[in-house]
Amino acid sequence: MIVGIVGGGQLARMLALAGHPLGLRFIFLDPAPDACAAPLGEHLQGEFDNRRCLEQLAEKADVITYEFENIPEQSIAFLSERLPVYPGAEALAVARDRLREKSLFRTLGIPTAPFATVDSREELERAAVEIGLPAVLKTRTLGYDGKGQAVLRQPGDLDEVWERVGGVPLLLEGFVPFEREISIIAARGRDGRTAFYPLSENTHRDGILHLSLSRPGDPLQPEAEACAQRPLDALDYMGVMALELFQIGDTLLANEMAPRVHNSGHWTIEGAEISQFENHLRAVTGLPLGSTEAVGRAAMLNFIGTVPEAARVLSEPAVHLHVYGKAPRAGRKVGHATLRAKDEEAIQGQLGKLLALV
């Protein structure tokens, strides 16, 4: 079976690495000549709305999935008319628009920070009063890794912030003084069965994920699963979904969902029985979901900009290195390292050593 992936970056690459052992083959649509997934399948080089490439993709692939949510709607519609696309167009439409996403959470009774739409300078004024400051102004679409966001701390910030991100559909969200950022990676198969990985505890730096720790046995696991279960079922979702949550005391607020494999689930390659990448492929190809059980404790450290010298990182014998084959560039995710150990103390000890090396 040939899986077509819209996007040929590191997520597509890790999907392919997980899928070849299942006997799957891959075709990637990506405009970059050096798309890092390309060595693991066929690469259709073209923009995401290139009709000819989309036609080829539809012709050659048996099923379509994607590695990012900002795909032109018409492209997904074109593909969906011709072959199965998982997760489906509705899940994608919800996830790519913060307003629809937050509204779905609200409809499903999943707590979120307060939010209001902002389509003009006047609406921003009103929303700031309604929600209160501090608050975060976010573009409704096309945001990732903290891009398209600005924090409003006091009424005097409105002009400057409007200047910076205004002019496109926006959402103002109440600032959440969270204690912990967590995410839950969930999978739903074609038969409607769901499976949840142990929570990821995430630390960001400059808006980009820096560190994820697996948290098997976390007391908030049941609540996080309950939050993720609702959109999965409501959207008749197929594939892996990530739900980012903020913890305040014993309460979880849903921040956003990603209709795809997720950076905060990279630790599942080593730290779970079957990885998020394999389970996504199992789901979209109609195979039974695999076990999401933790294998010890895991920690995943992102490499941003450049990958440290391999010999140095690997001088710690239990480090699992994942280099994406991307050219170095400031702010770019170019690789990660994962550690796995039997308990919390051991993983923290190993992580300390790794952090000292890089």
Add this chain to the structure above:
Amino acid sequence: MIVGIVGGGQLARMLALAGHPLGLRFIFLDPAPDACAAPLGEHLQGEFDNRRCLEQLAEKADVITYEFENIPEQSIAFLSERLPVYPGAEALAVARDRLREKSLFRTLGIPTAPFATVDSREELERAAVEIGLPAVLKTRTLGYDGKGQAVLRQPGDLDEVWERVGGVPLLLEGFVPFEREISIIAARGRDGRTAFYPLSENTHRDGILHLSLSRPGDPLQPEAEACAQRPLDALDYMGVMALELFQIGDTLLANEMAPRVHNSGHWTIEGAEISQFENHLRAVTGLPLGSTEAVGRAAMLNFIGTVPEAARVLSEPAVHLHVYGKAPRAGRKVGHATLRAKDEEAIQGQLGKLLALV
């Protein structure tokens, strides 16, 4: 760095799957148009002594390794003059010839079954008397998966067996009434450091490996390591080596060594911290060896001839399926499944379920 692999079968394929995350790329030399490693790198389609292919391989690769030992000597010599080849030509020459192999074991004080060379019908007669029956007549080169072997049970078998395998250089080996077939997968880095995986306990069917179980903590581990250490050091070996051993009581007899990753080490993908495939690549590319520690207990079941339907095998959620992408054919290794569990009881329970499925 580009790793050139002589051979493009499942071992090359699994090497490539382990190597991409390290940032390595691959080029395979294999005469088969459908070489199953081909989707994971560049494929030079040609015989193993095709000069033009060897030239291209030498030009494009930074280092050479191989997935089987029956490579024409001149090809290895040609490559070795142009770029590093690991494991080196001497290791390969020893491993491809049962006489040199057994003689090396003897020289290094590693116990083996009694053996004698057989180059004629008369020598077979003499050897049968010297070694006693039952005994196994084996071709000195080109044997694998029980091919090129015949058992002599009584003097009356000599004619028939000579008819079948005679005419090439042979070795007669005393038949070993072993209690257990085990193997040890070892790795030696460019810095001379060695690492050993927990023992594999192997069961064969019709001369082909059927089942391997990881045996962390086996009482014979130290003796097996001592046996493997000697040829590794004597050959200034670089890469992964498998040593097959027979257990009789508390004694180990060395059967044969393979200068490469080995079927009985496939369980290390899930059942060890860093797999044999990754450690082989680390060794040949000059990176530090990774941890060979067991991750729970593992069992690996080979699929011979055909791979059972994926949906069926994966209905057990902890099964790890490895399909090689090879056309089905009787006696051919076309895939395997690995299980990992926390203890012996759990792994046996899982294995029972898997065996019932396939």
